[in-house]
Amino acid sequence: MATHHHHHEHSGDKLVAEAGKVLADAGEQWTAMREDVFRTLAAQDRPASAYDIAELVGNQRGKRVAANSVYRILDLFVRTNLANRIESANAYLANAHPGCRHDCIFLICDDCGQAEHFDDDKLTGALRDAGTAHGYTGVRPVVELRGLCSDCSA
Known part of the structure; x- marks a missing residue:
């Protein structure tokens, strides 16, 4: 049975404000x-x-944005718990509860x-525990x- 964490999920401007606070608390700049x-990441479904x-950011800003710059920002977001990386898809999801650290299990359609x-x-x-038992820290x-989500399997 899954353990439920007591955390507050944010959305919209509140999520952006919370992300900025978490990044600042980590000693990082919250740049434009x-x-x-x-x-933009948080707006994706x-x-x-x-x-x-x-x-998407380039279109919004009216000028090209380099993907390698976005990769660096996304890596920072993963390190500071603002986003999660979906390893198998090399893609990212915004964390709706950036102040809460835990291990997520992802279901991907x-x-x-x-x-x-x-x-x-x-x-x-x-x-x-298994990793630690094998000498990893x-x-x-x-x-x-x-698998298939409920909509796609219907």
């Missing part, structure tokens, strides 16, 4: 470009690649690409389950 990348985000997450501390804790479970 970082805000644009985060705001499915995982987005750095190239997708660069194109093979048809439409939708992704959602759930928490199961028992499962991710067992994975973390700083173990960070990355769990992705692929």
